[in-house]
Amino acid sequence: AAFSSTPDATRPNQKTHQVMVGNVPLGGGAPVVVQSMLNAQADSVEENLAQIQRLADAGCEVVRMAIPRRNCLDTFQAVCEASPLPVVADVHFDATIAIEAARRGAAKLRINPGNIGGLAKTDAVLDAAGEAGIPIRIGVNAGSLDQQLAARSYLTLPQKLAASARQYVEYCEGRGFHDLVVSAKAHDVMATVRTYRQLAHDIPHIPLHIGITEAGTTFQGVIKSASGLGILLEQGIGDTMRISLTDDPVTEMRACWTLLGALDLRRRNPELISCPTCGRCQVNLIGLANEVEQRISGLNKPLKVAVMGCVVNGPGEAADADIGVACGKGAGIVFRHGKTVRKVEESAIVDALMEEIKEL
Ligand code: SF4
Numbered sequence: 001a002a003f004s005s006t007p008d009a010t011r012p013n014q015k016t017h018q019v020m021v022g023n024v025p026l027g028g029g030a031p032v033v034v035q036s037m038l039n040a041q042a043d044s045v046e047e048n049l050a051q052i053q054r055l056a057d058a059g060c061e062v063v064r065m066a067i068p069r070r071n072c073l074d075t076f077q078a079v080c081e082a083s084p085l086p087v088v089a090d091v092h093f094d095a096t097i098a099i100e101a102a103r104r105g106a107a108k109l110r111i112n113p114g115n116i117g118g119l120a121k122t123d124a125v126l127d128a129a130g131e132a133g134i135p136i137r138i139g140v141n142a143g144s145l146d147q148q149l150a151a152r153s154y155l156t157l158p159q160k161l162a163a164s165a166r167q168y169v170e171y172c173e174g175r176g177f178h179d180l181v182v183s184a185k186a187h188d189v190m191a192t193v194r195t196y197r198q199l200a201h202d203i204p205h206i207p208l209h210i211g212i213t214e215a216g217t218t219f220q221g222v223i224k225s226a227s228g229l230g231i232l233l234e235q236g237i238g239d240t241m242r243i244s245l246t247d248d249p250v251t252e253m254r255a256c257w258t259l260l261g262a263l264d265l266r267r268r269n270p271e272l273i274s275c276p277t278c279g280r281c282q283v284n285l286i287g288l289a290n291e292v293e294q295r296i297s298g299l300n301k302p303l304k305v306a307v308m309g310c311v312v313n314g315p316g317e318a319a320d321a322d323i324g325v326a327c328g329k330g331a332g333i334v335f336r337h338g339k340t341v342r343k344v345e346e347s348a349i350v351d352a353l354m355e356e357i358k359e360l
Contacts, residue, residue: 016207016239019135019179021062022086022107026135026181026240027207031266032233033240034256035062035209036249037090042072048079051249056084058253059268059300062240064088064110067097073104080105088137095121099128108181110137113168114144122168126177135179137209138172140165142186157191162198169203181240182206185213189228200237210238221245222255226262233263254297267302270357273318274307281309283327283346291350296357303357323356325349336360 018028026033036055040047042065052063063085067076080087086107091098095116098109102125109129113122129136140161149160149167161184172180182203184195192212199208212228215221225243232238243255260266274289275281289307296305306324311333318324319338326333332349334342334356344352 015204017178017205019108019181019207021088021135024061024086026062028239030239032238032260033061034059034253034260035064035088035240035242036060036252036256037064037066037242037244039249042066042068043075045075045078045082048075049082052079052083052085052087054250055253058250059257060085060249060253062086062088062107064090066090067101068092070094070097070100073097073100076101076106077104080107091116093117095125098125102128102132102134106132106134108135108137110139112139112141112144113171114140114146114164119171122171123175126172126175129179130177135181136172136177137181137183138165138168139209140168140182140184141213142191156194157186158194158198161186161195162202165199166202169206180206181209183209183211185211187212187214189224192228193231196232196237197235200235207239208237209240209242211242211244213244215244217246218251221247225255226259229259230263233260233265261302268300270296270299270301270303270305272296272305272307273321273324275309277309280312281327282329283309283332283349285309285327288325288327288346288349292353295350295354299357301357301360303360305353305357307353322360323353325353 016027019026024033038048038051040051055063065076065087067089088108088110089101089106090110092115098111102109111125116122142157145160145164149164165182165184169180184199186192189212196208196210210229210232212225215224229241241256243252245252257268261271272293277285292307304321306318306321308318308326311326311328324335330346332344333340334352
């Protein structure tokens with residue numbers, strides 16, 4: 001509720017049902033939920049809680065925690081009890097850990113039925129989640145496809161991934177468990193896009209967790225994720241998202257919110273409008289823009305802030321900015337909604353902008 005969202009944020013073309021992850025509604029027309037995964041050591045309560053707090057401050061709404069060993073369950077429970085965000089248990093290979101996590105405070109389980117030990121083990125996990133009243137994300141993965149399905153050479157990878165997810169959904173629903181979310185990820189952007197389009201067609205009622213897996217370090221990862229998730233979100237596909245980066249998970253938050261803002265789905269942070277500079281520019285605009293970006297990055301206001309290199313295209317080009325500066329020779333004109341409010345020396349531009357932002 002702390003975040004503003006445009007009416008469009010509630011318009012997935014895909015009509016999914018809604019599940020609750022703790023107190024966060026997911027699917028069914030709810031705004032796209034922003035999530036990340038902890039990478040602190042799985043046996044440290046303090047480190048995980050500290051990371052959760054940093055993520056929450058940066059706009060994370062749901063957080064996932066790996067439980068790699070049974071002896072990490074006590075840590076997981078303690079984290080769930082103190083966490084300000086709902087915590088999803090991420091479990092591979094050992095169904096008994098998933099069952100135990102459901103009993104110890106997980107807000108959702110994330111399992112890959114392909115590696116959890118067969119359908120009998122899946123049944124026990126469904127029962128545990130049902131008793132705890134929590135949803136399950138079925139995370140299908142290119143690397144752990146059912147052998148029979150993987151051998152069907154007439155199917156493309158997206159078709160195989162979607163078919164695998166559909167089979168598991170049908171199995172769970174057949175057992176009376178409907179509290180499902182699905183993901184089916186590949187590291188190839190277009191394979192992922194095609195897979196999710198297929199899923200939206202095949203299981204249109206199931207909320208989808210979208211992301212490009214193993215997208216890489218920040219620069220490549222942001223571009224791969226933004227291109228793939230941008231296509232899907234624009235088509236109304238995706239109820240929750242993660243931008244996976246080989247970086248501090250807090251960086252993932254900045255990427256998620258910037259993407260949602262660019263798509264006009266949800267806004268939380270200021271947006272910087274800055275020109276690329278050209279021969280007319282007579283200040284160190286690249287330095288100024290970077291400093292402004294850094295100083296506004298902690299603000300939880302969906303403002304548009306413009307930093308323009310000259311008056312030729314300055315206030316006019318950035319007229320829809322809430323606040324901005326158009327620079328001249330060693331100086332800048334600060335404007336609000338296109339109207340000049342003051343003129344300052346180059347060295348005072350950033351401070352002047354920040355003062356005006358505070359007043360807004
Ligand atoms: Fe060049 Fe001015 Fe446009 Fe910046 S705003 S690119 S300096 S014309």
